Amino acid sequence: MSTPIPIIDTHIHLWDFKHPELKWVWLSPDFIHPIIGNIDAIKSEAFVLNDLWSEARFAGIEAFVHVQAAIGSPNPVTETRWLTEMAKTGPVPMRIVADCPLGAPEAAQQLDEHAQSPLYAGIRDFNAEPMLASGEINAAYEASLKKLTKQNVVFDLDCGWPNMGAAVELAKRHPDLKIVLEHIGFPRSRDDEYFANWSKAVRELAKAPNVTMKISGMPMTDPRFSKESLRKWAEVCLEAFGPSRCVLGSNWPVDRLYSSYDIIMGFTRDYISTFSASEQEAICRTNAKRLYNF
Template sequence: MQVVDPHVHFWDLDTHHYPWLANPGVSFVGDARDLKHSYLPSNLVREAGDISVLKVVHVEANHDPEDPVEETRWLQSIADDAERHGQPHSFPNAIVAACDLSAANAPAILEAHAAFSRTRGIRQILNVHTNKLYDYVGRHYLREAAWREHFALLERHGFSFDLQLYPSQMEEAAALARAHPGVQLIVNHAGMFVDRNGVAGWRAWRDGLRALAACENVSVKISGLAMFDHDWSVESLRPYVLETIDAFGAGRAMFASNFPVDRLFGDYAALWHAYASIVSDASESERAALFRGNAERIYRI
């Protein structure tokens, strides 16, 4: 099976600082202590099994926030080095970099990221939740004037924005997308449906996805499902995969691995074969879009 994987994280603990891995703990997404080891393109290739990974998009890995551009510099260097030495893959093919859009230096950080040829976009985690167990950032960036002002600069650089948030934030995010039709937004992890204990949670996720999907400049990655379903099976993933595709259509959805984070709950090949099983009755062109074409088009690789 050939795939383009649009959500992978690499890190080198010998040369770079990742605060969350310096003193890792246990959260609802798993035991980060099991991730405290370097994870490089060679690791991904080795564990891909029978999956032929054609291209990879690297999404910022919570690198040292004091120097987010260093992560981009490092990723560009390892890709360039692989290309220079004629290796079969020069991963990552695209870089989604980190920037705190609320910070005064955000314009300068965006300019610095733009100097690297493989930079395609920005991610800043936005997840905020009333339950502290699920709250990532503790503030509503989407409502902050400085953040929104700096978000508008993405279009100047031709950057997309990887949108990691919860269903309760989707209506506000849809308004942001409508206000900036020239910026491509990519919903991470199928919208991170975390409130799974009742009908209200399902409806908030379903309706939020459709509010975002109504914006032509929004697409979605079907990824990270294992963070909420540690003992996943094909059948347990099926409703979330199909609901997401139903909302966005096969033309604006793409499968992704979220490795090595989702590696805590299964191996790489098993995840991709699960996706393939769920959409086995889709047309050949739809499967090509979901597994390769949409990621190539949206991230321009």
């Protein structure tokens, strides 16, 4: 039996409610997720890097990318500093996709402060999709995106299919910006009509050469998924973006609501198994290594 190709898991979340400054509002006892509903099963006091490794260590993981999780904190740079310190004793390397309100007056300063961490590799801003939906081209936001390009870091983008057209235009305005679409566009439904609309939008988005697809979070609105129910979603992404512009993510521990780490990552390995060894290597690790500056 051959040794599986190592994976860089490009989407994980960590927290520790004992931290005196950080907050995770989406994990508060009374919070109901607006899309996936009740997530009480993952609302532990803490979930740090060693806890994650306990669940992921048999899945052939060689590194992690942490994506902003301390939502509601006074200063998002605090999360970057906390994670940077934690990673010093971590079991495998880690990079950080930090939080920053890119259209805010303080954005430039926060981006500079994030960049003081050697692990800083990008930004996710939940204000992005509402801006895309509005059709607005905000000068301050555009300036921040140019700064991300200059920093050579990733813009991790949450964007459902109705706003992918606007995302294409954003990608055209910033052709050297590394953009990664999260969670295959976070499908809100699994019916045939939604799949057709989503598939068309994904293929249009793939025409922007600076956009990469993150194959992650697929179980979130298909909680009783099977390997086959997820397969067609993964295959559209792989066909549209090709092996040179796809990366993998576990969305851990959110997707623990639906299955185990090994099962989900094992299914993903199966979806890419028809590609050559070098193409699988690109999807599993090489693309992520380049994008997230490992």
